[in-house]
Amino acid sequence: VSDRLRVDPIAEARRHWIEWGWETSAPGMAVITSIVRCNQLVVGRVDAALQPFGLTFARYEILMLLLFSRRGALPMGKMGERLQVHPASVTSAVAQLETDGLVRRRRHPEDGRSVLAIVTARGRRVALKATDTLNEAVFGAIGLPEDETEGLFALLRQVRVGAGDFADENAPLR
Amino acid sequence: VSDRLRVDPIAEARRHWIEWGWETSAPGMAVITSIVRCNQLVVGRVDAALQPFGLTFARYEILMLLLFSRRGALPMGKMGERLQVHPASVTSAVAQLETDGLVRRRRHPEDGRSVLAIVTARGRRVALKATDTLNEAVFGAIGLPEDETEGLFALLRQVRVGAGDFADENAPLR
DNA sequence: TAAGATTGACTCTTCAATCTTC
DNA sequence: GAAGATTGAAGAGTCAATCTTA
Secondary structure (H helix, E strand, O other), X not given: OOOOEOOOHHHHHHXXXXXXXXXXXXXXXXXXXXXXHHHHHHHHHHHHHHHHXXXXXXXXXXXXXXXXXXXXXXXXXXXXXXXXXXXXXHHHHHHHHHHOOOEEEEEOOOOOOOEEEEEOHHXXXXXXXXXXXXXXXXXXXXXXXXXXXXXXHHHHHHHHHHOOOEOOOOOOOO | OOOOEOOOHHHHHHHHHHHOOOHHHHHHHHHHHHHHHHHHHHHHHXXXXXXXXXXXXXXXXXXXXXXXXXXXXXXXXXXXXXXXXXHHHHHHHHHHHHHOOOEEEEEOOOOOOOEEEEEOHHHHHHXXXXXXXXXXXXXXXXXXXXXHHHHHHHHHHHHHHHOOOEOOOOOOXX
């Protein structure tokens, strides 16, 4: 799924939108289609970088969540909440990580309904190595100047707030 | 998969990135994670809006490509190229559209290897209705002022160019 | 031999149903 | 009864292999 195109297909779609009389929605269509397309490109790059470690972006995110946590352990449900994914996705991702020896599962000592995922020593090592690779190959190589990167983050944040992703309680500009 | 979070998880991840000494990659990580998250939100909204029509975003895009084409017909491969998706995905999407009566398939008259997808009259009607709904419910309701929407589109375009999505031959600012 | 499309196996995600513990 | 997690089935995407036509 690659091969450089001659013209920008999204710009072309926007022209069509205007031709058909949908001017007012054309910018929104272009932005949303761009987000979807950028996601394809970005996830492709991330997954390619993570493949040597046997990780996908989803499993990597879980690993990092555990790495950043105080005790290296979090309940399954908590992780699904943070990453905004279905409980079943957490179960299968953690199951995979467990068979790879990067995570252990244990029943929550204070609430028998809950299950804790615990990052292993090997899991920590892999997480750090994968992050180095990712920082080098993807995160540090977006190809935008620093200020434009910040501007893009801020605009995407507005989109997330507008879609009700999280409560923008104080709307702090700094 | 919804429920408003208390704080922005991506801002939190960026803080962690800085704490762990990965400052230079932190903005890139934040932007890429934002793109992935926005994609989830946006595709969720689009698919919800298209569900009454029995369409997904992928199938809708194929339908619109055909609607915009001169003869209402395009070869399978051409569509995969424009939408940058795998040939197998085109096959399954068109097969679904065909069983729904929105598209017909016919062998290409001048090249027997190729298959033409042809939009039906019903397909045109559904495409127009779905577009009205989408324009109303999603594309026209991003929640950003016009100029910021344009700015976001331009920045995402830069990301696409940087990832080699299409040839930025002339880099025209107009 | 190569191009175009399809098929089947595999993965990932979500949903509904189920099971256990509170 | 409700919360938390798991299971199996269904949907969509990708890859490798296959089939047909050029």
